[in-house]
Every structure is written in C-alpha cells, then in structure tokens.
Amino acid sequence: MSQSSTHLPSFPGRFVLFLLLGLLAGHAGAATRAWLDRDRIALGETVTLNIETDATASASPDYAPLETEFGLSGHTSRRGNRRSLFAVALKPRRDGVLTVPAIRVGNERTSPLSLVVTPADDRPVAGAGEDVFIESGPDHSRPYVQQSVGWVVRLYAAVPIVTGTLDQPIPDGVAFQRVGNDAQYSRTMGGRRYQVIERRYMLIPEHSGELRVPGATFEGRSAASFFDDMFGGRRGNRLQAQAPAHALQVQSIPADAPQPWLPLHDLQLRYRANPSGLRQGHAATLTIEALADGATATQMPELELPPIDGVQVFAERPQIDETFVDGRPRVKLTRSFSLVPDRAGEVQLSGVRMDWWDVAAGQTRSATLPALSWTVRADAGDALAKMAPTTDASAPTPVVSPRPSDRIEVPASADDGNARYWAAAAALFAMLWLATLLWGLHRRQPMATAKARAATVDGVAVRPDPSVLRQALDMGSFEDVAEALCAMAQPPVATVDAVIVRLDDPAQRQAVEAMQRARWAGGDGPGARDQLRTAFVHGPRWKAVVEPEASPLPPLYPRE
Known part of the structure; x- marks a missing residue:
C-alpha cells in the first residue's frame, strides 16, 4: 500500500522558515497583501497572519492594531531582493466573528480580514497529556458511495521536534488524496501547550459496506536536552505516536436519488x-x-x-x-x-x-x-429599415406632377434670405437623414439581402449566392434562413415544407424540422441553429429534378 508521508524538520523554527520560503516563492508577483492560514478556529487556538510586501527593505508591519483583539507571538520574517514576507501567530481573546484590521507596512496598508472564532473545544482527546499524540477522523461516519468525506489528521507536540515522519496509510476501495497545505497553530489542553500540525485529506468511497481506515503514525526525535549535551548525545529522545483506526459504514446510492448523483x-x-x-x-x-x-x-x-x-x-x-x-x-x-x-x-x-x-x-x-x-x-438598424418604403426595383419610378390647382405661388419679400437659409438647413437635414437611412438599410438582417439576390434577370430566376445562407445562419432570424432556403431551391419553392421535400440529405431535413419546431412549437432555438450550421456547412444538397423529355414534334408556335 502506498502511504502519505512527510519528513518534518525542526519544529517549529525550521518548519516555519521553510513555510515562509515556499510562500515567498509562490506569491512573488503579488502586491502588499495579508492572509490567514485558516479562516475558522476554536478559542484557545492560534492562527498565522502572513503579510507579503514589496515595500522598502527597512519597512516592517505595525502590529499595534492587532493587540486589542489578539495576543501576538512567534514573530518571523524573511526578506528577499524584491519582496519581504512576515508572519505572526494570533491568539483571539474572545469568540465570535473577529476582524483582523488593516496593517500598515511602510506607506502601504493591507486589507482587513475576517476570522470566525468558535467557543473553546473542551472535549477530551485521546492521548492528551503525552508529549506527542495524533488525532484523526472523518467529518461524516456514515457517508454514501461517491460522497466526498473530509479526513483530518492533527499531530500534537508538547516538545520541540528535530525531525520526524507523519504517515497516513491509504485504505483499499477509496479515492484518497491530500488537500491543500498543512496548517500550523498552538492549542492548550490539560494545562499543556501543544504545537499542532493539521493535515487534510479527501476520501471518496467507491463501494458500499464497512470501510476501515488505518490510523496515522508518527516517528521522530525531540530536541536534545541538557543531559544529552553533557554526555555527548545530541540525538534527543525518540518520539512515536499512532492514531486509532476508524470504521466507516458506507451507504449505497438510494434508488430514488436524483441523477446525476450529487x-x-x-x-x-x-x-x-x-x-x-x-x-x-x-x-x-x-x-x-x-x-x-x-x-x-x-x-x-x-x-x-x-x-x-x-x-x-x-x-x-x-x-x-x-x-x-x-x-x-x-x-x-x-x-x-x-x-x-x-x-x-x-x-x-x-x-x-x-x-x-x-x-x-x-x-x-x-x-x-x-x-x-x-x-x-430593437436594433437601431432594423428600426430604420422598417421605416424605409418598400418598392419593386424592377418597376419604373412613377413621376407625379401636381395639378394646376395645387400650385402655390409665393411672392418675393424681404425675408427671402431667411427662407433660403432655412431651405438650405432643411436640405442638409434631409441629406443627413438619407445617409442614416442608407446606413440602416446596409445593416438590415440578411432577409432583405436574400430577397434581393433571389430576384429575376430577364424573367429567369437567379439562385442566391451561398453566402446568403451562411449570413442568415450567423446573423439572421429563422425567417431569414427559411427565405434563403426557399430561394436557393432550383426551381425556387414557396414554403419550408417544400424545402424539406426537396432536400436530399436526411441531416439537413432534420435540421430544418428542428428550426420549424423552434419557430412554431417552442423548441430549442439555440440548439436548432447549431444543428442548421452543422448540417449546411457545405450548403444544401438538393434532390435531382427530372426534366421532361423533349417532344419530337416541332413547337406549335416557334420562338421568335
């Protein structure tokens, strides 16, 4: 079985130093900021406040605002070429939701932080009173299959640790992985002050039934005592600890549970x-x-x-x-x-x-x-397009002349100059309005373009360019797509039903049917558009039209 293990350096000094080095490397690109290694603790525990800054090398955090709500200890710092990292242990003086105030570092300030402090945890912990002991367990003792179970291992040490290894054996039939970084804090139990390393795992059961999780183990050595130094033994005392195993009762997925299972x-x-x-x-x-x-x-x-x-x-x-x-x-x-x-x-x-x-x-x-x-x-372009009169481009433009009785003669007067001025302004306004109208017509949806390109030349129907259909699929409405398809059929057809009959590709027929459902039966509009784009990426595929055989007799009325 593979194990999750870690060699612990001298505790707490070297551990804190290595932690600071890692944090300094990981956040090299950040501005002056502050963060807590945990945002929820119990009264009597400590939390580490970390401050990273690019202020001048001589600048240090002003911790005075913290002393109202917290006791301070364990000040450490690490200064680099460009950035500095400071850490201090905070011990709340009361429970509740506390605010870690902004801290000044040189000319800069950090942002306030929120910390939840729960009442003191007075429950008995197996092993309390020993120099070293381990506490571990799940957040849920009767989980379901595929449920994420939080697993926490806490190593308590009342003596300084020089080196050591913390192992968590991995049980069979589960997905088991470590989550996040270790948290370090202090806690007083039974009149003794312990330094705590908290390690978190996530356990996901794969099968129902009993799941037995072995207890975590620790082996290490404490710092050398006075007598060890006197007699030349600098190795210190050997330390060992093991947490009890836990049995979880994993429940199967209920028959009436929703899917996907969550x-x-x-x-x-x-x-x-x-x-x-x-x-x-x-x-x-x-x-x-x-x-x-x-x-x-x-x-x-x-x-x-x-x-x-x-x-x-x-x-x-x-x-x-x-x-x-x-x-x-x-x-x-x-x-x-x-x-x-x-x-x-x-x-x-x-x-x-x-x-x-x-x-x-x-x-x-x-x-x-x-x-x-x-x-x-509505889009402004569409609104202007609706205002434009619709005319037949092939028809001659009629010329309307006023009747003689409609003519009004205006005699010249002294205000003729002003009249010409206002006439020029009106003409300028008309030109601006016409330019805006042309711009709006240019931005109209592809429906107008499709109609124009599906026109006739010398009485012969001209099939629209394939780009008309692509434009309608990308920017137009379903009505635009329908009109483009009707015009692209050869010969053109009048209804979408006729388009479906004429199409030779089953995928294209299904896409057009999906479009019709979206238009008239509350179907999936975005899904139908995606289906149309996929089916018509290379243009429509029409069934072959059988031309009538030529008659062997000459025409009754020869063409001129």
Missing part, C-alpha cells in the same frame, strides 16, 4: 450579475454562482442555462474556488453567459434548477433560481 451537505445558487435589459444583436452578461458544501469541482455538474427562445447563449469557462472548511471540502463555481437576442420583444429564462442529495437528512433537495424576463429592444 451527495452534499448544502447547495446554494444565486445570480451574481443580471442584465437590466437586452438589445437585439448585442451581447449581455448573466452570471450564476453555485456554493456546494461537501464536494469538489470535479464532482459538480456543469452550470448551464435552459434554452431561451429568441436568444443565443454562449457559455464562458467557469471559475473555480475550492476550500476546506470544518473538515470537509467546499467549492464555489462561478460561470458567465453571454446572451445575444436575435429578435425584439419579450423573452424569458425559465430559471435554473439543480437537484442534490442531502446526506444529513437522507432526502432529495433542489436548489433553484427564479425565472427572469427581459424586454429586447
């Missing part, structure tokens, strides 16, 4: 960002956050939105924040979605729902978000 202690969903309105053809961002107590990111299903009719949804990569709180894993998933409406009017998101299994209550629960609705504003 065993948790708690799950919360919330909207982090919600657009106040949408605009046709423009992207807006909707952000959702999921907080799961008792799982890692790999166990969580993807955050997804249900289809929104008339809106294309583009999901971004989720942001993941994993922590270890109260002896078990927690994860925060944040994902943003770009919403791009393809039509004006009212649109609605039916809401988001995620089912999960409450491991404490043994029942199904659901985390839900309320439905959202927006009013999509």
